[in-house]
Amino acid sequence: MRILGIDPGEDVGFSLLDTDLGREESWQVNIKDRESPHLYVYHKLEVARPDVIACEDFYHIPRYMKLSMITAELIGVVKLYGQQRDIEVAMQNRGMKTGWPAVKIKMLGLWQPGEDKTDAMDALRHRLVYQEKHDMIDWTKLKP
Numbered sequence: 001m002r003i004l005g006i007d008p009g010e011d012v013g014f015s016l017l018d019t020d021l022g023r024e025e026s027w028q029v030n031i032k033d034r035e036s037p038h039l040y041v042y043h044k045l046e047v048a049r050p051d052v053i054a055c056e057d058f059y060h061i062p063r064y065m066k067l068s069m070i071t072a073e074l075i076g077v078v079k080l081y082g083q084q085r086d087i088e089v090a091m092q093n094r095g096m097k098t099g100w101p102a103v104k105i106k107m108l109g110l111w112q113p114g115e116d117k118t119d120a121m122d123a124l125r126h127r128l129v130y131q132e133k134h135d136m137i138d139w140t141k142l143k144p
Contacts, residue, residue: 005127013119
């Protein structure tokens with residue numbers, strides 16, 4: 001099973017777990033200056049080939065109006081991808097990821113520090129929320 005977490009915005013965070021191969025990776029991409037950001041994200045979804053997507057939902061924040069619009073548009077891209085392939089797109093509110101602070105992610109050995117990883121770690125949090133809800137976390141991997 002391939003589970004993809006997404007944190008949409010000008011910097012799009014992705015976090016992919018392939019349970020069959022036992023591999024996981026998290027990364028982020030700035031799409032602000034891309035000619036076709038929607039197609040770019042769609043292509044990333046095609047390459048990732050997820051069986052399920054956990055994506056942060058859209059919430060209007062007036063002071064971030066420009067950022068909010070691209071976020072809403074990218075969520076539309078994610079939902080379209082899911083509908084076309086008949087896969088689950090689990091929308092999550094921003095607050096759900098707070099149950100996964102850095103210290104908890106570090107205990108799983110998945111933390112990637114740095115400003116250039118902020119959105120990747122938020123995507124990871126959304127993926128972990130989905131996994132926890134569906135009892136898919138190996139708690140034996142916790143490191144003190």
